[in-house]
Each structure stands twice: as C-alpha cells, then as structure tokens.
Amino acid sequence: MEENLAIKVENLTKKFRIPEHGSPTTLQERFVRPLSKKNMVDFVALKDLSFEVKKGEFFSVIGPNGAGKSTLLKLISGIYIPDDGSIDVDGKLVPFLELGVGFNPDLSARENVYLNGTILGLTEKEIDESVDDIFEFAELKEFEDLSIKKFSSGMQVRLAFSIAIRVKSDILVLDEVLAVGDGEFQKKCFAYFDEIVGKKTILFVSHGLGSVKRYSDRVLWLKEDKTYEIGDPKEMVDRYSQTF
Amino acid sequence: MNSNDLDLYKQFVKTTFKMRYKGSILGFLWVLLKPFFVFLILFVIFSHMSSTAGGLTSQQYAVYLLSGLIVYTFFNEGMIWGMGSIMERAQLIIKINFKRDVVVASSLSMALINFSINLLIVLVVALILNISISFLGLAYILLISLAMLLGLYGISFFTSIWLVHVRDLQHIMELVLQLLFYASAVFFPVEMIPEKYRFIVYYNPMARFVKAVREALIYGQITDLKFVLVALVGSIVLVFLGRVYFNKHIKKIAEHF
Numbered sequence: 404m405e406e407n408l409a410i411k412v413e414n415l416t417k418k419f420r421i422p423e424h425g426s427p428t429t430l431q432e433r434f435v436r437p438l439s440k441k442n443m444v445d446f447v448a449l450k451d452l453s454f455e456v457k458k459g460e461f462f463s464v465i466g467p468n469g470a471g472k473s474t475l476l477k478l479i480s481g482i483y484i485p486d487d488g489s490i491d492v493d494g495k496l497v498p499f500l501e502l503g504v505g506f507n508p509d510l511s512a513r514e515n516v517y518l519n520g521t522i523l524g525l526t527e528k529e530i531d532e533s534v535d536d537i538f539e540f541a542e543l544k545e546f547e548d549l550s551i552k553k554f555s556s557g558m559q560v561r562l563a564f565s566i567a568i569r570v571k572s573d574i575l576v577l578d579e580v581l582a583v584g585d586g587e588f589q590k591k592c593f594a595y596f597d598e599i600v601g602k603k604t605i606l607f608v609s610h611g612l613g614s615v616k617r618y619s620d621r622v623l624w625l626k627e628d629k630t631y632e633i634g635d636p637k638e639m640v641d642r643y644s645q646t647f
Numbered sequence: 648m649n650s651n652d653l654d655l656y657k658q659f660v661k662t663t664f665k666m667r668y669k670g671s672i673l674g675f676l677w678v679l680l681k682p683f684f685v686f687l688i689l690f691v692i693f694s695h696m697s698s699t700a701g702g703l704t705s706q707q708y709a710v711y712l713l714s715g716l717i718v719y720t721f722f723n724e725g726m727i728w729g730m731g732s733i734m735e736r737a738q739l740i741i742k743i744n745f746k747r748d749v750v751v752a753s754s755l756s757m758a759l760i761n762f763s764i765n766l767l768i769v770l771v772v773a774l775i776l777n778i779s780i781s782f783l784g785l786a787y788i789l790l791i792s793l794a795m796l797l798g799l800y801g802i803s804f805f806t807s808i809w810l811v812h813v814r815d816l817q818h819i820m821e822l823v824l825q826l827l828f829y830a831s832a833v834f835f836p837v838e839m840i841p842e843k844y845r846f847i848v849y850y851n852p853m854a855r856f857v858k859a860v861r862e863a864l865i866y867g868q869i870t871d872l873k874f875v876l877v878a879l880v881g882s883i884v885l886v887f888l889g890r891v892y893f894n895k896h897i898k899k900i901a902e903h904f
Contacts, residue, residue, distance in 0.1 A: 419902060430815045481744035482901045504742045507662060509669055518658050522743060527654040 404491045409574050409604035410456040410479060414488035417449045417474055448474040450629040451488070458493075458573075461600055463607040463615045463636065465643055466625035472608045475625070476576055479606065494573030494604070497523060501578070503563035508552035512543060515551050516566055523570045533569050541565035542588070561588055568595055574604040612640045652746050659753035664760070678761055679768065682720060686713055689834045697836055706776040707865060713772060714864050715833035717765040718857045722795060723824050724758035729803025730810050730820060733897075737811075737904045747897045748890075751803050759796060766792075773864060781867030788863050791856055791875055797882035804889025808896045811903050831857050852878060 404411050420443045449471040456462045464472050477483045479490055480498040505522045506515050516537055520530045538544045541561040551559060599605070600618060609615055615622060615636060622639040624632045632639065668674045689712055697708045732754035733740065733747070740747065766788070773780055810816045830847050831854040832840070840848065848854040855874055862870045 430813065477741075477901070482741060484898045498743060501742055505739050507666065509666060510662065514662075514665075518662055521651065521655045521658045522739065522745060524651055524745075525654075526650050527657070528650075 404493060407457055408455050408491075409458045409460070409493055410462075410606065411491040412455070412479075412488070413453050413490075415449055415452040415475075415478065415485055415490060416447070416487035417471070417478060417483065418445045418447050418486050420444070421446045447629060449478075449625075452625075452631060453488075454623055454633055456604060456606060458604055459601055460620045461605045461607065461618050463609065463619040463622045464625060465609070465612065465615060465622060465639065466631075467627055467646075470625035470627055471629070472625060473578070476578055476606070476608055480576055492574065495524075495571065496574040496576060497567070497570045497572035498576040499567055499578060502560050502567060506551055506559065506563065509550055511548050511550055512538075512554070512562060513547045516562070519563065520566050520569070523567060525570055529569075537562070537565045537569060540568075540591070557585060557588075564592065572603065574606065575599070577605060577607045577609075612644065616640050652749055655745060656749045656753050656756075659749060660756050660760075663753065663757055667757070678764060682716055682765060686716055689716075693834055696839070702838075703836065706778065709776060710769065710773050710778055710865055711836070711861055712834055713769045714861050715831070715857050717762060717769055718795075718860050719828060719831060719833045719853070720765065721758055721762035721792070722799070722827075722853060722856075724761060725755055725796070725799035726802065726806070726820060726824060728754040728758055729799055730806035730816065732803065733807040733900065734810050734904075741901045741904055747900075748893065751800070751807055751893075755796070755800055755803060758799070762792065769864070778865060779867070780864065783869065784863035784867040787869050787875075788860050790879070791860055791863075794875055794879040794882050795856060797886055798878065801882055801885025801887075801889040804886070804893040808893060808900065811900055827851070827853050830854065833857060 422443050452471075452475070464475060466472055474483065476498065478485055479492065480496065482498075503515075503519060505519050507518060510518065513534065516534055517527065517530055521527065525533075538547055541558075541564070543558060543562055546554070546558070551562075554562070596618065605618075607615065607619065619636040621633060622636045624634075624639045624643055626632075668677055671677060673680065690709060693712075694705050694708050697703050697711070703711060729751060732751045735754070736750045739745075740750075770780060770785075806816065806820070830851050832848055837845065837848055837854075837858070848858075852874075855871055856878075859871045859875060862868045
C-alpha cells in the first residue's frame, strides 16, 4: 500500500446468507424443515466497492439505511471479513461503532472504565494513569463508585466518550457519536474533534449531514442499488439531500 | 500475547467473578456452600451402602466422595463455561475486534479458580479426618489437573464455535454431563457396579481421572500413570488442533450470532 494511505479498499464485496423464513439454529427447526438450507438467500450488502483514505483525511460515508454503511465499518474494523476484494489498514484503528461497549450495568463506574478501556485496547497501567482525567473530562468525578445502571444515558455516554478518546490511535472510526450528552458536553466533544482533525485519519458515518459538511475532506455516498460516488462534501450532501 | 491481551483476560475474569455472586447475600461463600450441600446429601444417603459394598470407613468415604465431586465439578464447569464463552460475549464480539481466545481462556479460568479452592478444602478435610497426604500424591493430583485443564481448553476451542451454530448443544451437553456423573463412580465405589459393566468405567476417561485422584489422595499412590500421561499428551495435541480450528472459524463468527 502507498505510504500516504491509511485505508485502502479494493473491489470489496460482502454478502450475507440470510434465511427466507427465520434462521434454522436449533435442531428442531432443522428437523421440521430439513431442506431449509435451500431457502437461504444471498443478501448483498456491499458490491465491488473501491476507495482510498489518505492519512490525516476526514472521510465521511453517507447513504440511506441498508446501503451498507455499518457493514463497511464492521469490515474495516475487522469484525466481518470480506467475501471478495481486500481491505488494507495502516495504523492502529479504534472503532467508536458504539460507545460503552462491554459496559456492565452492575459494576461501578470506575470498574467499568477499566473494563471498557481494556476492551478498547488500553493497558491497565495506561488506565491507572488516566482514570482521574477520564472522570474529570466526563464531569462525573463524584459518581466514580456508583454502579453504572444508576447513571442516566447521557452520563453513560459521557463516560464512554471520555474513555474512548484516551485510546491511542491513528485512525478513528466514528458512527454517529458526535451527538452525545447535553449542550455543554457537546461543545467539549467538538473541541476535541477540532483538535484532532488533520492529525488523525477519521472515517465518519453519519446522518447528521451538517457535521459531514463541516468536517469532511471527501464523502463516499453509498446508494441502495449498490452503486456509489465519491466526491466533494458539499456536492455529495446536497445531491443526497435531494433524494428524500 | 501482548500486555493488553493479558489485562483484558484479567478484566474478564474479574468481571465474571464479581458478577457470578453479585447481589447474593453470601456471595462468594456459595462456591463453597453448594458443593458442600451436594456432598452432605450424597454422604447421608450413600455412606452406609459404601461401607458395606466398598469396604470404606466413613472417613474414607467422605474423602472419596469429596474428591470425586470436585474433579467432576471441575470438568462440568469447564465444559459448560468453556462452551458458552463465545456466546456469552456475543454482544462484544459483534462490536469490537479483540483477541477472541481471551474469552475462552477467561471462562475456563473461572472453573480453575473454583477447582483450586475446592481442592484446598478437600485437603483440609482429609487432614482433619487423619488421612495423611503424601507430597508425591499431591504432585500427581496437580499433574492430573493439568491434563484435565488442557483437555478442557482444547475441547472448548471446538465447542464454543459449535454452540453458536447449533444452540441445542447447550442442552445436549447438560445431559451428557449428567450421564457422566453416574458413569464415573463419583459417589459410589466402583465395586458396586456389576463386573460385566465395569468396562464403562474403564473406557470413561472421567472415571479414570476421578479414580487416580482418589488413590493419590487417600492412599498416596500413583496409579494409572500411563493413562494420565497419554491424556496429557492428547490434551496438548487437542489444544493445538483446537487453536487451528478456532482461528479458522472465529473470523466468521460475528455473522452467525
């Protein structure tokens, strides 16, 4: 892969085999419909997709539901593997597909910082060093020992966001996370994004077309018919807006 | 394994450990209480029968029963938890890419922790009942435990993947383990089985582990060494094969939940 590229996707195709009438995951279902394998159909999520993301670029993906945006992010994050084509990623990639992955409602906030932090790739030592800053940034200092199920959803997201930004990464994969917390906290988040824009490679998926226009260098528009366009953010967003 | 994998493993073990007994008043004490009551029930019902059929004193029967129970429990928990490990973390696996084997190892560690605690208790009970434990016998028990642990680890690489595809395995496994409980002479002397059916015990690795642990514990003898060594080598092979199978199939697992 060329030096200046962070992500290179070539001829990527991803299909899912989905059953026509419910998945035969128990033996009962297999007994009842022994030939049910034949009822499996291919669902094409992504077809022959190629694009490149340069290092330090803010690259956004837009498109309607079902166009394959989430599938694409999961492929790039290594959760799914391609059926065809290839994905090359250069650098440490941190997926923010969902904030607070692995949060355990019965554990205290502090315990969850350790759990979620290690899941995201931090070491225990790194968390030891930054745990106070995390609570500081999340403005949750006095709730450290409270179990997280007592947190409001806003508080949980604030904590999760504060952990996620501690993870050292070269590439951030963001899925609709700009809209977290109240107005005050959102300002902090945007300040953080302003700070990293240009320094880190960012792959952003959003329905918030405003922030796509505001930050992106280029935009990939995935369409329902599995075609796609790549281009200037303003042009892509404006034309996409006209489709609904 | 890099240091994050190790930390992740620790976090998973810690979390599972905390969650398993969270909210119950006696908490961790249940690790000890549950086997104790199972022991008590079986002891009260079968101790008389065993002393007539197997020629064991009731002290010997107590240790006989306890050691059988802890070995069986180790196997039982290892099989169930190891098999369920991937399913249990499905929510995590579909959202983030981390080293999946950590999940299997941490689930098995729970069984190992329980077993270690149980073993300690059996040793204490044996001492109280004036059964002397030889150093060699103890070392042999640890060797057997290692063979079992590796075997469980190897098997879990397969079963954790299979369970995602065929959920019935959960129930089938419970039945098989129940059957194994009766076929391994856990709570009755082998002598109670009619001669013509004793081959069941002979061909049942679980029964032989149980027997070897007992003889090491009660009489300080090393018996069935050849079998234990074969099992150890077999388990190591199983771990290698399991890893290959696991690594091959785990990549696609996120699509099958």
